[in-house]
Amino acid sequence: MKKILFISLINDYLTAEKPNSPKGTIFLRFPSLALANIAALTPKNYKIKVIDEQISPVDFNLNPDLVAITVNTSVSKRAYEIGDIFKKKGVKVVFGGFHPALMPKESLKHSDAIIIGDAEGSWQELLNDFEKGRLKSKYISDQDISLDIKTPKWEIFKGFGYINTNFVETSRGCTHNCKFCSTSPFYNHKHRTRPIKDVIRDIKKVKSFPKKFIFFVDDNIICDKKYAKKLFKALIPLKIIWISQATTDIGEDEELVKLASLSGCGGLFLGFDSISRSNLIDMSKNHNKIDNYKKTVKLLHKYGIVIEAGFIFGFDNDKKENFKETLKFLTETEIESFLAMYLTPIPGTKIYDDYKKEKRLLTYDYSKYDFRHNVIKPKNMTPEEIYNGINWISSEFNSKKRMAKRTIKRFFYFIKNPSIKSLLQFIGTLAINLAFRNRIKNLSKDGTFPRDFRNI
Ligand code: B12
Structure with missing residues (x-):
């Protein structure tokens, strides 16, 4: 053998x-x-x-x-x-x-x-x-073949002690062409969906407790909105609670948001990426409409969906002021969780070639290409300024006062709308906020959160 x-x-x-x-x-x-x-x-x-x-x-x-x-x-x-x-x-x-x-x-x-x-x-x-x-x-592999995937063999991880292995895919790829993203070139700019019956089969076979809690690992679960609506309708009878990732244009379709919520969506990671229009244009992130950001957050909150907002710093139009403006947006919208990342030109993407040509890459050590180290020379900031800015906004967003406000809000939401979903959202918001605070507390002593650009 x-x-x-x-x-x-x-x-x-x-x-x-x-x-x-x-x-x-x-x-x-x-x-x-x-x-x-x-x-x-x-x-x-x-x-x-x-x-x-x-x-x-x-x-x-x-x-x-x-x-x-x-x-x-x-x-x-x-x-x-x-x-x-x-x-x-x-x-x-x-x-x-x-x-x-x-x-x-x-x-x-x-x-x-x-x-x-x-x-x-x-x-x-x-x-x-x-x-x-x-x-x-x-x-x-042929990117045109249908996604005929077998149920993952989770048994190979027996004894590994993972808390949760309830990962399910509904689709692969994304049709948007954001310049900094490596998913799109990897999947040849295509998006393929799985037969809904197979998704349901895999949901029924997940192994970890609680079995009703699923992480859909899709890059963008609403990339094909027609399919997403069909999927969400089919998920309703399963009474699961799920989290995933989506683009901000979800906010343009109330029916989609409502179906997501009815099907058990508890939280979504949304790539807002920037509050500067010119950054989004530069990066071909055309589906992100800044004027709709607040409306999107409001709509998701109306349907009880918790948001983790992903923001990237280091774009050419980013200045020191962007950190303050972004924090203002996060505060006004009462977003529950926030992830600040450094702009990272992933090798093999167009943006990597551009940065290389312009001699703006600070290192070729790919272990630093994890969105937590600064690996570029930003245009309108020094590497030190971007480092300080990311540290500042992460610490401010995760201050005791703001954290308490966010979790208390979720607690009262749970009291007003008692359900397993709202309880998990409260616990989830608390856990994710504590985890971020913990990281800052533990890792900033030696300058490791976010990792010090001087270490590279
Ligand atoms: C779930 C997830 C995680 C989980 C990882 C769980 C794990 N242990 O794998 C967590 C939350 C921990 C995580 C962390 C990180 N992640 Co992540 N993550 C994802 C996400 C959402 C789904 C990945 C997934 O499970 N896909 C489904 C599987 C089946 O697809 P797949 O891994 O691509 O595998 C298929 C093929 O690639 C191929 N294949 C893959 N490996 C192999 C190996 C062999 C031998 C063969 C034959 C085939 C093969 O076959 C598979 C199909 O069957 C993707 C986005 C996405 N949708 O891809 C981002 C993604 C993979 N993550 C990303 C990043 C940047 C990170 C972090 C660096 C973030 C950070 N700052 O910490 C870390 C790195 C973690 C690490 N291992 O070092 C990037 C990677 C970019 C890149 N080019 O490297 C992605 C693509 C997100 C994005 N859009 O940018 N992540």
């Missing part, structure tokens, strides 16, 4: 939480759905062993026949190290995920084969070739 070693890695930022082990770190550990999917595609005559470096480091004394690693940009450096060591030992190494697809040449220097795109459709072919000793260097 051939042995395959599946590996999922952890980026520098998350690893940084380990040594001091702030309370709650365990809640931030999530399993790799990619590996659970690939395991479901692997024939029974293979023995699978899984290592997740969030839990234990790779054991190089293991002697697998094949090593398969899922690789995003910020973990690519570690993937290369591991690939090199196993290759030296004569073990075949395969990479899949965003980074090898976007940077194939570089990735192949540290692996024997890469899969570009979905594992579905290519993994079986790769294993056949491997058995015959004829591994090709590239396997490219």
